[in-house]
Amino acid sequence: MNYIQQRFKVSFEYKVFFTEGLFSSRNPIFNEVLKEDHQENYSKKILFVIDDKIIQHFPDLDKQIDDYFAGNEYVQLIKEKIIVAGGEISKNDGQYLEKVIDAVNRNRIDRHSYIVGIGGGSVLDLTGYAAAISHRGIKVIRIPTTVLSQNDSGVGVKNGVNYKGKKNFLGTFAPPFAVFNDYEFLTTLDDRDWRSGISEAVKVALIKDEGFYQWLEDHAEDLVNRDKSSMEYLIKRCAELHVEHIGGGDPFEFGSSRPLDFGHWSAHKLEQLSNFDVLHGEAVSMGIALDSLYSALAGLLPQEDADKIVRLLLKMGLPVTHxxxxxxxxxxxxxxxxxxxxxxxxxxxxIMLLKEIGVGYEVHALDLELMMQAAQKLQNFNQSDLKLSAQC
Amino acid sequence: MNYIQQRFKVSFEYKVFFTEGLFSSRNPIFNEVLKEDHQENYSKKILFVIDDKIIQHFPDLDKQIDDYFAGNEYVQLIKEKIIVAGGEISKNDGQYLEKVIDAVNRNRIDRHSYIVGIGGGSVLDLTGYAAAISHRGIKVIRIPTTVLSQNDSGVGVKNGVNYKGKKNFLGTFAPPFAVFNDYEFLTTLDDRDWRSGISEAVKVALIKDEGFYQWLEDHAEDLVNRDKSSMEYLIKRCAELHVEHIGGGDPFEFGSSRPLDFGHWSAHKLEQLSNFDVLHGEAVSMGIALDSLYSALAGLLPQEDADKIVRLLLKMGLPVTHxxxxxxxxxxxxxxxxxxxxxxxxxxxxIMLLKEIGVGYEVHALDLELMMQAAQKLQNFNQSDLKLSAQC
Incomplete structure (x- = not known):
C-alpha cells in the first residue's frame, strides 16, 4: 500500500488552585498565573463570562474584577462582562453560545488570550465549548462556584452544550489553562446545591478509594452541617482523584471505558426527563443508589455494602429515588x-458497577429485570428510611 | 500556593493513502483500514457527506459506495448520503453544518463510528468540524477530491467553518482517522481548479525544500498539461512535507509561528473581499507573489529569486495579482x-517571509510602504508578462 504515516503526541498541563477571595487585592494567585504566561511585546486580553446566579449573590463581583485588573501589566481586561443564565438552560438555549462567541468576535479575543468562566458546571461547560471552537481554541480559565463543579467537571477536560435535548451532544475535549476553586463562592449556595455536589465525591470514592469513602461516612454530619474544613477536604480529595484518573488514563476517551460515569447512565436520562428539575448531583445520587443495589443483586457486591451506600446518600440529604x-x-x-x-x-x-467499596467492575450488558428489582427495592428503602426519619 | 498539577500527553496517528478507484470492488484499501479498527461485539456505522460537485461528475458514486459496503462485516453503511454544496458556501451557510449534525443525531452515529467526507477542502473542513464537535469527536475519514485538498488541507489536522464572514473563525484541531487520496477524482477538475491547487505546492517548496522547488520549475509545463505522473508526484511530495511539518512541530499551534501560512495573510482576506470568487489556491498564489517580492524589497531574498518565483506562478497559469x-x-x-x-x-x-528559495524567515512586523511597492511591482510584472504572452 502506498501511504504516509503521521504520528505525534501533544502535551497538556494545567493547575487546579484552591483559594479564597480570588479577586481580593490581597490575593496574588490569579496575577501570578498570568505573569507566568506573559509574552514579551504582546498584551493578552481577558474576557469574563459570568453565571447570573453568581451576580445575584455577589453584586460587587463586577467591580471587584475591574479593580483587580486595573492597570494590570499582563492582560487587558475587557470591561463588558458576558452574563449568561445559570443552570442547564445555558446549555439548552443556543442564544447563550451565540452570545459568548459574538463577544469573542467583537472584542477580538485571540487564541493566546483568555476567556474566564465563573459559575456552576453548566456555565463552565458552555464557556469552555465557546472557547474551544473559537479560533480553534482560546485559553479557558475556569472558576467553578458550586460544590459539584469544584470537585468534578470544573477540574476535568470536557465541555459541551445540549442539542435537541441530548446532554452534551455537542462538545470537545479541551483542557483548561487553569482552574481556580474559590471557597467563598460556596458560602451562598442553598442547601440543595450544597448537598447535591457531594454525590460525585461518593461516586469517585466508591470506584477508587475505600479510605475516602470511610472518611465520607465519618464526616457525613459535618458535611450536611456545612462544616468548612470538611468540605474543603472533600473538594480537594475529590478533585485529586478526578485529576489523577484523567491524567493517568484515557483523557480524551478514545476507548469505551468511562469509570467516572458510575451511576450516570440513568442520571443523564433522568435529568432530561425531569426537564432538569432534578439537579445533576441529585440524579447522580439516584444513579449511584440504583447501580449499587443492582451490583448486589447481580452478585458482585455484598448486599450490606449496597445498603450502606444508600444509607450514606440518605444521610447526606440526597435523594435515592424519584x-x-x-x-x-x-x-x-x-x-x-x-x-x-x-x-x-x-x-x-x-457500564461500571461495584465489586467492593472502592473497587469498580465493568460489564457490557445489564439485566433489565434485575435493574427493575433494584429500583423497586430503592423505593421501599426510601419509604422505610422516611419512616425511620419520622420516628426520630 | 495550594494546587494540584495536571500533566498528560495524548497520542495521535493516521495514515494518508494514495490510491485510484477507491470504491472499486477490486480495491481493498478502505476495507482493510476498517478491518484493522474493528472491535469485537460491536458494529460501527459509517455515514457519508458528499460535495454536490462530485455527485455531478460521478453520478454513480452513490451506488458504488452502496455496492462497496454491501454486506460489509466491519461497518454498517448509512444508506442516506448527506449532500452539501461544494465550495466556500458550505462553510459560510450554517444550514450545512446543521444538516450534518442532524444526520449524526438521526442516524445515531457514535464516537467510534465514522463520518466520511468526500469533496474539496471546504466540504472536508465542514465535515471535520461537524464530526469533531459531535459527541466530543467522531472519527472522520477524509477523501479529498481536489489538487488543493489532496496535497494540503486534507492531510492536516484542522477543520472549521466561517462566522460572520471570518474564515475558519469556528473550528478545532482534530486529526483524521484516515485520509484517502484518490487520483480519479482529479480527472474531472476544470483547469482552474486543477491549477489553483498547485500554489500550495509552490508555497511548501519555497519554505522547506529547494529541491522540490527545482522539480516544480522543471515540470511546470507537464503539470499545466495535466500529466498524471507529475501531478501524482507533486501531491505525494507536498503531502509528505505537510505531514512532516505538522508531526514534527506544533500540531495544535500553541505557539504563534505558522510557517505553512506563508503568503496567507493577504490570501484569506482577498478570498473574503472577493466574496470567494477568487479560489483559495489563486489567492495563495497572489499572496506568495506579494510576500516574495516584499522579501526581496526588504533585503531578505535576492531580487532574481523573487522574480523567478513570480514567473513560475505565471507559468503554472496562476494569477499573481487582482x-x-x-x-x-x-x-x-x-x-x-x-x-x-x-x-x-x-x-x-x-509572518513568514523568504530568505532563500527553500528557506523561510519569520518577522514580527511588516513595512506597509514596502508592501505597497511590492503590490505595485506585481501589477507591472503581470502586465509585462501579459504582453509577453500576447507576443508569443
Missing amino acids: ELMHLDRIDHPIFLGLQEFREHLGGQLT | ELMHLDRIDHPIFLGLQEFREHLGGQLT
Whole structure:
C-alpha cells in the first residue's frame, strides 16, 4: 500500500488552585498565573463570562474584577462582562453560545488570550465549548462556584452544550489553562446545591478509594452541617482523584471505558426527563443508589455494602429515588438512557458497577429485570428510611 | 500556593493513502483500514457527506459506495448520503453544518463510528468540524477530491467553518482517522481548479525544500498539461512535507509561528473581499507573489529569486495579482487581513517571509510602504508578462 504515516503526541498541563477571595487585592494567585504566561511585546486580553446566579449573590463581583485588573501589566481586561443564565438552560438555549462567541468576535479575543468562566458546571461547560471552537481554541480559565463543579467537571477536560435535548451532544475535549476553586463562592449556595455536589465525591470514592469513602461516612454530619474544613477536604480529595484518573488514563476517551460515569447512565436520562428539575448531583445520587443495589443483586457486591451506600446518600440529604425512576417495565423511558449512554461514548456498551467499596467492575450488558428489582427495592428503602426519619 | 498539577500527553496517528478507484470492488484499501479498527461485539456505522460537485461528475458514486459496503462485516453503511454544496458556501451557510449534525443525531452515529467526507477542502473542513464537535469527536475519514485538498488541507489536522464572514473563525484541531487520496477524482477538475491547487505546492517548496522547488520549475509545463505522473508526484511530495511539518512541530499551534501560512495573510482576506470568487489556491498564489517580492524589497531574498518565483506562478497559469490587491494606501482593506491573521493565530504577529528559495524567515512586523511597492511591482510584472504572452 502506498501511504504516509503521521504520528505525534501533544502535551497538556494545567493547575487546579484552591483559594479564597480570588479577586481580593490581597490575593496574588490569579496575577501570578498570568505573569507566568506573559509574552514579551504582546498584551493578552481577558474576557469574563459570568453565571447570573453568581451576580445575584455577589453584586460587587463586577467591580471587584475591574479593580483587580486595573492597570494590570499582563492582560487587558475587557470591561463588558458576558452574563449568561445559570443552570442547564445555558446549555439548552443556543442564544447563550451565540452570545459568548459574538463577544469573542467583537472584542477580538485571540487564541493566546483568555476567556474566564465563573459559575456552576453548566456555565463552565458552555464557556469552555465557546472557547474551544473559537479560533480553534482560546485559553479557558475556569472558576467553578458550586460544590459539584469544584470537585468534578470544573477540574476535568470536557465541555459541551445540549442539542435537541441530548446532554452534551455537542462538545470537545479541551483542557483548561487553569482552574481556580474559590471557597467563598460556596458560602451562598442553598442547601440543595450544597448537598447535591457531594454525590460525585461518593461516586469517585466508591470506584477508587475505600479510605475516602470511610472518611465520607465519618464526616457525613459535618458535611450536611456545612462544616468548612470538611468540605474543603472533600473538594480537594475529590478533585485529586478526578485529576489523577484523567491524567493517568484515557483523557480524551478514545476507548469505551468511562469509570467516572458510575451511576450516570440513568442520571443523564433522568435529568432530561425531569426537564432538569432534578439537579445533576441529585440524579447522580439516584444513579449511584440504583447501580449499587443492582451490583448486589447481580452478585458482585455484598448486599450490606449496597445498603450502606444508600444509607450514606440518605444521610447526606440526597435523594435515592424519584417517581421517574420507578422502573416497572423494560420499555421504561429511563432505559433509553442506556442506548444514549452507549452512543455518546461510542463502541460497546460499558457500564461500571461495584465489586467492593472502592473497587469498580465493568460489564457490557445489564439485566433489565434485575435493574427493575433494584429500583423497586430503592423505593421501599426510601419509604422505610422516611419512616425511620419520622420516628426520630 | 495550594494546587494540584495536571500533566498528560495524548497520542495521535493516521495514515494518508494514495490510491485510484477507491470504491472499486477490486480495491481493498478502505476495507482493510476498517478491518484493522474493528472491535469485537460491536458494529460501527459509517455515514457519508458528499460535495454536490462530485455527485455531478460521478453520478454513480452513490451506488458504488452502496455496492462497496454491501454486506460489509466491519461497518454498517448509512444508506442516506448527506449532500452539501461544494465550495466556500458550505462553510459560510450554517444550514450545512446543521444538516450534518442532524444526520449524526438521526442516524445515531457514535464516537467510534465514522463520518466520511468526500469533496474539496471546504466540504472536508465542514465535515471535520461537524464530526469533531459531535459527541466530543467522531472519527472522520477524509477523501479529498481536489489538487488543493489532496496535497494540503486534507492531510492536516484542522477543520472549521466561517462566522460572520471570518474564515475558519469556528473550528478545532482534530486529526483524521484516515485520509484517502484518490487520483480519479482529479480527472474531472476544470483547469482552474486543477491549477489553483498547485500554489500550495509552490508555497511548501519555497519554505522547506529547494529541491522540490527545482522539480516544480522543471515540470511546470507537464503539470499545466495535466500529466498524471507529475501531478501524482507533486501531491505525494507536498503531502509528505505537510505531514512532516505538522508531526514534527506544533500540531495544535500553541505557539504563534505558522510557517505553512506563508503568503496567507493577504490570501484569506482577498478570498473574503472577493466574496470567494477568487479560489483559495489563486489567492495563495497572489499572496506568495506579494510576500516574495516584499522579501526581496526588504533585503531578505535576492531580487532574481523573487522574480523567478513570480514567473513560475505565471507559468503554472496562476494569477499573481487582482484588482483587490492594488495596495495603494495604508488603510487598504487587504491590510485588515494582517490584524485578522494575528488574531486567528493569537499572540504576537508572526509572518513568514523568504530568505532563500527553500528557506523561510519569520518577522514580527511588516513595512506597509514596502508592501505597497511590492503590490505595485506585481501589477507591472503581470502586465509585462501579459504582453509577453500576447507576443508569443
